[in-house]
Amino acid sequence: AQSVTQLGSHVxxxxxxxVLLRCNYSSSVPPYLxxxxxxxNQGLQLLLKYTTGATLVKGINxxxxxxxxxxxxxxxxxxxxxxxDAAEYFCAVSGYRNDMRFGAGTRLTVKP
Amino acid sequence: xxxxxxxxxxxxxxxGQSMTLQCAQDMNHEYMxxxxxxxxxxxxxxxxxxxxxxxxxxxxxxxxxxxRSTTEDFPLRLLSAAPSQTSVYFCASxxxxxxEQFFGPGTRLTVL
Numbered sequence: 140a141q142s143v144t145q146l147g148s149h150v151x152x153x154x155x156x157x158v159l160l161r162c163n164y165s166s167s168v169p170p171y172l173x174x175x176x177x178x179x180n181q182g183l184q185l186l187l188k189y190t191t192g193a194t195l196v197k198g199i200n201x202x203x204x205x206x207x208x209x210x211x212x213x214x215x216x217x218x219x220x221x222x223x224d225a226a227e228y229f230c231a232v233s234g235y236r237n238d239m240r241f242g243a244g245t246r247l248t249v250k251p
Numbered sequence: 252x253x254x255x256x257x258x259x260x261x262x263x264x265x266x267g268q269s270m271t272l273q274c275a276q277d278m279n280h281e282y283m284x285x286x287x288x289x290x291x292x293x294x295x296x297x298x299x300x301x302x303x304x305x306x307x308x309x310x311x312x313x314x315x316x317x318x319r320s321t322t323e324d325f326p327l328r329l330l331s332a333a334p335s336q337t338s339v340y341f342c343a344s345x346x347x348x349x350x351e352q353f354f355g356p357g358t359r360l361t362v363l
Contacts (some may be wrong), residue, residue: 148291173351182266182341182354183294227319229293238309239284 141166145242153250158202158217160245162230165211172213173231173239174204183229189213202222207234225249253277255289255355257342262343263361264332272358273325282345283325284309284352285317287338302346329339332362 146161171190175183187198194206200223204215213230227246233239235240258273267333276283286309290347298307300319316328327342329336339359343352 143293145293175354182356183352184354185344185351188351231294238296238299238307240296240310241286243291243293 140233141170141238141240142240143230143232145228145230145245147245148243149246149248150166151225151248152220152221153251156228158215158224158247160215160230162204162215162226162242163211164213164232166232166234168234171233172204172206173233174198174202174213175231175241176216177227177229178210179226186215186228186236188240198205211250220247222249222251229239253263253340255344255353257355257358259358261359263338263363264329265363266333268330268332269328269330272323272329272340272360273356274327275323276325276342276344276353277323278344278353279322280344280346280353281322282319282347282352283319284343284345285315285325286301286343287311287336288357289305289338295315297340297349298329336360337362341357 142165154163173188174186187196189196189206199201202217227244230242255276270363285297286294288294295311298317342355345352
């Protein structure tokens with residue numbers, strides 16, 4: 140079975156600062172890993188995904204994440220935060236059975 | 252393409268009532284799933300389906316039934332609603348094997 144732990148339920152950064160959202164996973168099979176973003180009162184939108192191949196994955200809106208198998212991590216970063224990045228972010232993992240497991244989410248606040 | 256659609260957007264039920272949440276997708280995706288989202292708990296998988304006629308349980312299946320008679324539709328049934336089922340429900344679909352899931356806009360359900 141798969142599981143995800145997101146470290147920090149709330150993260151606050153200043154506009155222009157580095158964004159780092161942490162995600163650790165557990166999986167008994169090679170994982171597929173995802174980051175989704177949810178804006179208030181909306182559904183989830185895919186930011187980026189790792190399936191196989193290159194471990195540094197680039198997504199939309201300037202976000203990227205690196206798959207580190209030895210650390211079982213898939214942290215999300217963005218070099219410079221923008222006010223429009225304020226949202227809730229979810230890390231997720233799935234395996235061969237295709238049932239996806241989500242972390243509890245991290246709410247990102249961006250201060251002007 | 253409409254993507255993934257869900258109806259209704261909002262619903263209030265009394266304890267013991269039954270209802271069906273509708274979900275449809277027009278992307279010919281094999282995989283469909285239902286999640287519930289509760290504060291601080293992320294999204295939890297209720298049921299999923301890898302094709303017409305095939306369904307399976309997720310993390311929190313109790314109190315919910317599903318069926319998949321067509322590729323397009325995946326309704327979620329609450330047979331006897333309980334206050335613990337107050338939540339926001341999301342339907343999603345995916346093409347296999349990438350499992351990149353596309354989410355509907357959600358249904359906010361309140362059980363009194």
